Amino acid sequence: MLGGGLSGIAAALTLAEGGLTDVTLLERGATLGGLAGSFERDGHFYPLGYHHILHRDRALLYFLERIGALSDVRWRRIRMHFHLDGEAYDLGRVAGFLRYPMSLPDKLRFARLMVRAFVRKDWSAWEDRSAAELVDRLAGPGVRLAIFERLTxxxxxxxxxxxxGAWLGARLHHREGSAPLGYIPRANWTKVLCDGLARLLNEAGVRVRLRTRVTRLQTADGRITAAEGESGERLTGDIFVSTIPTEIYRGLLPEESTPGLEQIRYSALLSVVCATRQKVPTTAYWTNLATLDRAAGAIFLLTELNPTIGRPGDTCINFVTHLGGRDRPLFQETDEQLMERYRDDYKAVFGVELDPFWTHIARVPMYSPVFGRRYRNPPIRSGTWRNVWFAGNYRTFPSIVSTGTALGSGVETGAALLAELGRRTGLPEAIARFRPKAMIRG
Ligand SMILES: Cc1cc2nc3c(=O)[nH]c(=O)nc-3n(C[C@H](O)[C@H](O)[C@H](O)COP(=O)(O)OP(=O)(O)OC[C@H]3O[C@@H](n4cnc5c(N)ncnc54)[C@H](O)[C@@H]3O)c2cc1C
Structure with missing residues (x-):
């Protein structure tokens, strides 16, 4: 298994629980979890950037139940603000929605679009068509210009x-801004998840090798024969599952020519988490900086979702910027430059200075595939190498990119691989059947 993010963990677990006795997972990081990893400050754990549990993320809910953590999850409705031309609008509330600079007929069309997205689960008919076509058809260009051009x-x-368009439809279906979001009190839930999954891997007999960056893949007779680590060690195997970003995988194997892989381009992400004891002049968990003239794309108040994350009394703030690619100048700026920009953003949006007492900066060069108009999932296995399979969020289009879709992709690939070997797993069915018993508000 190449990669110990959630898709690699789920694939390894599926294979080991399906009866394979010799499963090894190679992860370059010091811990499992990849993008869902954590960092520590004074004995408290924080996500690399905002992470909330989506109520429709069935694979995530299933695995939280398996590790015994689902009953600890609490659900809250959060406030999402659109910050536009110096004003904050809460589109989830009647007053904020009515104030938003968009004509009344467009507001009605927008509301109709949201209702349609809520009831429609499958958006695959919109593959090869753009988000502009979708919004123009279902709501009109006025709604696109006022809201969606800013969001994309x-x-x-x-x-x-x-x-x-398929991606946008699926994203609206998840209602991230209006449905209750989940968290685990007094913890960072992604750490609880990753620790619990690490326990399951151990129980299933998976060998986990951390701090093992794969730098070469050796091939012979149309198969990969071994993965080589940074220190030169050679790990042989019969079957390889790649869950690392496709751009890295292709860099390791330039001869790989499976259709669809070459076109995948990754967006980059900057995420700064910081803590303050100052009073924060907003109750919005999520503020989109929709004027598009700031360095940050959104500011999250992590303590608005989980008031007990971190040290009592601290307020945790998260600045996030999505970039079209890691070549953007902002991605190369120093920590000091970046922090100065984000503090400027904070002042411009909330009208007061931010003086954090610690900051943590994460630069993610490959965050998510860019789901352009012609995006298509690559196949589940390599067309070039007979013993190579793929899993990860680059295969879950048009669904949103989430912890649950990564877990689901790993299970799907593990199950397909087992089937090829004449074995069966009931995991995909168990996930599809899974319904949480209750959603406790908190
Ligand atoms: C800031 C942020 C906010 C998010 N918010 C949410 C949210 O609110 N809710 C939600 O559900 N999801 C959220 N997500 C998305 C979710 O975390 C990811 O979609 C998911 O964790 C991706 O898992 P993955 O296994 O597909 O990829 P990754 O996590 O990228 O896993 C790939 C793994 O491969 C390893 N690797 C790469 N190259 C090599 C190599 N050469 N050798 C060995 N190992 C290698 C990497 O270290 C990594 O661990 C967020 C992500 C981020 C970054």
């Missing part, structure tokens, strides 16, 4: 015309 730029630095 915040997410991919692209206009709606270049973003997939």
């Amino acid at each position: 730029r915040l997410k991919f630095e692209l206009p709606c015309a270049e973003v997939s």
Whole structure:
């Protein structure tokens, strides 16, 4: 298994629980979890950037139940603000929605679009069509210009015309801004998840090798024969599952020519988590900086979702910027330059200075595939190498990119691989059947 993010963990677990006795997972980091990893400050753990549990993320809920953590999850409705031209609008509330600079007929069309997205689960008919076509057809250009052109730029630095309609439809279906979001009190839930999954891997007999960056893949007779680590060690294997970003995988194997892989481009992400004891002049968990003139795309108040994350009395703030690619100048700036920009953003949005007493900066060069208009999932296995399989969020389009979709992709690939070997797992069915007993508010 190449990669110990959630998709690699789920694939390894599926294979080991399906009866394979010799499963090894190679992860370059010091811990499992990848993008869902954590960092520590004074004995408290924090996510690399905002992470909330989506109520429709069934694979995530299933695995939280398996590790005994689902009953600890609490659900809250959060406030999401649109900050536009110096004003904050809460589109989830009637007053904020009515004030938003968009005509009344467009507001009605927007509301109709949201209802349609809520009831429609499958958006695959919108593959090969753009988000602009989707919004124009279901709500009109006025709604696109007032809201969605801003959102696709915040997410991919692209206009709606270049973003997939299927992706946007699926994203609206998840209602991230209006449905209750989950968290675990007095903990960072991604750490609880990763620790619990590490325990399951151990129980299933998976060998986990951390701090093992794969730098070469050796091939012979149309198969990969071994992975080579940074220190030169050679790890042989019969079957390889790649869950690392496709750009890294292709760098290791330039001869790989499976259709669809070459076109995948990754967005980059900057995420700064910091703590303050100052009073924060907003109750919004999520503020989108929709004027598009700031370095940050969004500011999250992590303590608004989970008031008990970190040290009592601290307020945790998270600045996030999605970039079209890691070549953007902002991605190369020093920590000091970046922090200065984010403090400027804070002042411009909330009208007061921010003086954090610690900051943690994460630069993610490959965050998510850019789901452009023509995005298609690559196949589940390599067309070039007979013993190579793929899993990860680059295969879960048009669904949103989440912890649950990563876990689901790992399970799907593990199950397909087992089937090829004449074995069966009931995991995909167990996940599809899974319904949480209750959603406790908190
Ligand atoms: C800031 C932020 C906010 C998010 N918010 C949410 C949220 O609110 N809710 C939600 O559900 N999801 C959220 N997500 C998304 C979620 O965390 C990811 O979609 C998911 O964790 C991706 O898992 P993965 O296994 O597909 O990829 P990754 O986590 O990228 O896993 C790939 C792994 O491969 C390893 N690797 C790469 N190259 C090599 C190599 N050469 N050798 C060995 N190992 C290698 C990496 O270290 C990594 O561990 C967020 C992500 C971020 C970054």
